[in-house]
Amino acid sequence: MLCMGRAFPARLVLDIQQLLERHQPVEPLVCCDVCLALHFAVSLEEATAAALKVASEPGFQRRPGTCELCKRTLELTSAAPKRRIARGQ
Numbered sequence: 001m002l003c004m005g006r007a008f009p010a011r012l013v014l015d016i017q018q019l020l021e022r023h024q025p026v027e028p029l030v031c032c033d034v035c036l037a038l039h040f041a042v043s044l045e046e047a048t049a050a051a052l053k054v055a056s057e058p059g060f061q062r063r064p065g066t067c068e069l070c071k072r073t074l075e076l077t078s079a080a081p082k083r084r085i086a087r088g089q
Contacts, residue, residue: 008046008053015040016054020079030078032067051077 016036020029031039037047054077055062061080066073 008050009042012040012042012046012050013053016050016077017057017060020054020060020077028078028081030065030068030076032070032072032074032076034072035067035069036077 019036019039020031022029033044033048033051036042036051037044040047042050051062054060059080060077062075062077064074065076067076
């Protein structure tokens with residue numbers, strides 16, 4: 001699969017989505033591309049391309065911040081926080 005000229009295993013997008021969603025009930029996991037690459041044993045280019053694809057899907061986002069795993073501040077991918085609806089609305 002190609003994303004912005006970079007190739008990555010098609011299954012990697014689903015794997016990243018599942019990893020990020022698994023933490024959603026408590027709080028979204030916020031993860032950098034390097035940590036995703038290490039977790040899934042893929043190249044940094046593959047992880048970045050797949051993370052960009054994940055972030056383009058509804059319910060996911062990419063933003064600057066601090067990675068929960070390595071504590072570096074850079075561009076991160078996460079599940080978008082779910083909106084809470086106040087009672088009575």
